[in-house]
Amino acid sequence: MRNRIWLTVLLAIVSLIAIAPFVLMVVVALTPRLSPTLPHAWPSSLTLDNFVQLLSTESFLRWTGNTVIYSSVSVVAVLLSASMAGYVFARKRFPGRDALLWSLLSTLMVPFHAVLMPSVVIIQLLGWADTYWGLIIPTLANAQAVLLLRQFIRALPDEVFDAARIDGAGNWRVYWTIVLPLCRPVLATLAVFVFLWHWNDFLWPLVVSGNGDTSTLTVGLSTLDAGHLTIPELMSAATVTGLPCLLVFLVVQRRLVSTVSFAGPGR
């Protein structure tokens, strides 16, 4: 038992180290912009001024809006397209089905840098550079989402589908009134993952949008540097960028953790 107490203390220390950078970030973000910051001095007073200042900056609001659009549109589109494909992969027989599923999964083994240049060329040829189309549509091809939904739909009881068939329900009806409602738990988890992937995505927004009109928070944050801003201002921008992810995680962490252990998240 004594052993276990020491192990708990050790784990508590490691956990503190893991979240310490976030704590420091928030404390510095709350420090008045021109006063000395950690590690030199604890703030003598705390203020929300940096956030107020930041959220009245036109470019920062635009990045935030674009990131919200990029993440939320992607969540809806990925859930719909992947659940449609997952349904037929799980419940229909057609020639080449397994080969097709495997070839979708094989794209997971391809480093994104290997297809970076051709992807950008395709976007340029389509005239989609620095547009929402170019930013969002290519990132909707999500093999993990298809696989996860296929696994889940395959494990649903056959009787439900048989009964629907006997009642004369067509495929669209089955998809809309049976598959989607029954998949709600896995769709909810997947929504969180897709949200996090897109909110945190960097390379694709960087090469498609750059500093343009559709630039996102990650790209924007990477252009801010300590030369032009004070450290408290920089850290308040970092806080706004990271806080939504940490809050979403805190709310759904149990479910998120069990999915990782079950299927792996990836990207």
Next chain:
Amino acid sequence: MSRLREPLTVLAFLLPVLVLFGAFRFLPMLGAAGLSVTDYRPGGDVEFVGAENYAGLVEDRYFLASLRTTAIYVAIYVPLTVAVALGTALLLHSVPWGRGVFRAALFAPYVTSLVLSGVIWKWLFEPAGLLRNPSTVLPALAIVGVWKGFGYAMLILLAGIRTVPADCLEAAEVDGASVWQRFRHMLLPSLRPAIFFVVVVETIGAFQVFDLIYVMTTGGPARASYTLAYAVYQYGFTYFEVGKAAAAGLVLWAIVLLVSLTQRRAFERNP
């Protein structure tokens, strides 16, 4: 239902995914091979140049150095990640209470972006100057990568540990097996598949390290953190040598493929 309607409906359900993967996953794979043998420039004429881009890479000493730099990063990052993930997973498994809270704290960095990690740690490293010294920059980057990324491996390993029946471990403890003996002879053998999976996934990821370098060092100092993925970006978006960038990207792909196949064979040879 008519015989033709069913296949058409199946196709309709697959259509969004087929179009997305066709246009933005499979077409770029072919396009990468195609671009790598041309002198494509945005807006200019395209000419076939054969293996010129590849020859250009071999002659570029910065590119050759980037292979070495990437390998060093992987060699630091992967063992460190597995060690930290295994250590925290074992600790999480053995503590009597507070497991959920500790797990959440340890996993939190994983849900934020690498850009955010880069911005915070660049500031944290500033007083010690770790990013300004060519001999400490790669370990410093790896520490940030591990901090941000180990949570995933930790959860996978924790799930692996849970597959070992608790009463077996208790029986061994009663029989006088030491902590090390129980780890070495009971946990480790059943964890091998999970460890293998984690090593492969983390290695593939580590070869593609980019975001941290873009944010924290831009390949410096003195190109000490100029990695393969960063080279691809530089060729393509700083020098606009699209063909050369595509060729470098394919080299990255080949290396990743080769390394995962080698790891797979090593795993199968002594399971």
